[in-house]
């Protein structure tokens with residue numbers, strides 16, 4: 468006869484193990500902070516992908532002897548390494564900008580509790596501040612106005628999404644602001660259909676959604692018959708309305724994590740057109756920041772060339788000559804000047820670097836207008852992979 472297994476007792480053992488794992492994670496984090504301190508002394512870059520690869524190969528081999536598959540070990544340690552690199556970057560940034568190191572920060576974002584902007588703000592500051600004073604806004608212009616007037620320290624704005632592209636309204640607002648971009652964060656967007664009460668898809672008649680999630684879920688929505696879309700100012704607004712109405716015919720497009728704050732449950736998960744759906748947010752402040760040299764930096768520029776033939780090409784050639792990688796180019800019309808365009812250019816370079824300073828000086832000769840929107844650490848940590856023959 469097989470032995471009787473006591474579920475509660477086994478779960479108790481798992482609970483103890485999980486706590487031990489957390490203690491080990493914290494110890495590892497503390498050690499990586501010491502690594503960061505030594506890199507400051509030795510002026511070495513934060514990221515060392517060769518070390519990451521060696522470490523992964525060793526762990527995968529060892530994991531196999533314990534019955535753990537390579538995929539599992541790789542994904543766990545990629546997450547640990549990402550946290551470690553971001554934490555080291557945040558530490559170096561706090562040294563480079565002692566004035567930004569404060570325990571409490573105030574942040575304006577779109578919507579209320581539960582919006583993607585709310586989740587991005589909390590994730591961004593989780594390793595940088597102890598407390599966030601939240602300021603939910605009804606539109607992007609309000610966010611900028613609150614930062615400009617000094618009502619809050621920071622504004623979090625979505626700038627692009629992997630499925631619906633650039634957020635033009637934010638680009639247009641950036642033309643007229645004196646604020647600086649001081650950070651970025653990429654937030655996974657996992658759209659679900661959320662409801663306040665137990666119901667089924669065939670009973671839903673109205674879906675509350677913000678325009679962005681609506682556009683990103685068009686394939687799923689096209690398949691639904693007899694459904695009306697109610698546009699809302701934000702995802703959080705949509706959630707609050709559905710939560711208040713407690714109606715089995717009403718659903719909301721939003722994240723499961725955000726929905727939990729309104730006691731909403733996921734009726735359908737992963738309803739976005741693209742499975743890999745991410746939004747990039749930028750953080751704006753009144754004062755620009757310095758980016759430590761050991762951290763990969765991005766600089767955002769806007770420029771107008773007028774209607775001179777080839778002027779934009781001349782500007783881009785300057786970047787090429789200086790070996791500066793352009794990671795984004797966007798154009799927007801200039802209000803009041805028909806057919807003239809404002810170009811938004813993101814480059815992977817530190818504003819302090821000699822190459823970028825020289826490039827900006829030369830580019831200025833080809834433009835009517837040029838402005839640096841900000842220089843900030845690149846927050847996206849691309850995972851190091853292990854060559855398949857090494858596994």
Ligand SMILES: C=C(O[C@@H]1C=C(C(=O)O)C=C[C@H]1O)C(=O)O
Nearest residue numbers: 499502513514515518519548551
């Ligand atoms: C901790 C370090 O910094 C980074 C983080 C690593 C990690 O968490 O294991 C490994 C290499 C670096 O990209 C290090 O250089 O050892």
